[in-house]
Amino acid sequence: MQIFKGITAVALAASVNVAGAVDGLISVKSPVDAKTTMDRVEAQARQRGLNIFARIDHAAGAAKIGKTLRPTELLIFGNPQGGTPFMECAQTVGIDLPLKALVWQDAAGQVWLGYNDPAYLAQRHAVPECAVAGNIAKALAGIAQAATAP
Secondary structure: OOOOOHHHHHHHHOOOOEEEEEOOEEEEEEOOOHHHHHHHHHHHHHHOOOEEEEEEEHHHHHHHOOOOOOOEEEEEEEOHHHHHHHHHHOHHHHHHOOEEEEEEEOOOOOEEEEEEOHHHHHHHOOOOOOOHHHHHHHHHHHHHHHHOOO
16 A cells, blocks of 8 residues: 655655545644644644644534534644645645644544645646655655654
8 A cells, every 4th residue: 555655655654653644634643632733733834934824623513413422623824825726836826825734533542644646636626746845745754753753
């Protein structure tokens, strides 16, 4: 089974425990709880000068309708310096931007950090040669590594 392709594989394989990419989703195990993991993701994004557009607590939303959902949060973030060049390669990439990071706790209690593989997005939008995808992949891998450190 191919785990994942491109620069993302190189950046992540050496530094974090990564599960297989399913339809372009890179999932990284976190040794800390979901809230701490997402707090770290947000802090790392801010440190890198990225704009935070929204932090959505899906479990809190579920509670509003009387449902229970394990910890699940989504962070929407990015900046024009990365997004614009990606959209210059293919304007349709805009449907997948800004960037998103999902933190969730699975049924076994394991916390995960997931995000879309930029190489997958480039391929999805028929621009696999778009150089900015590699730069975004490096940035995301760095955020993931810092957020999931012990």
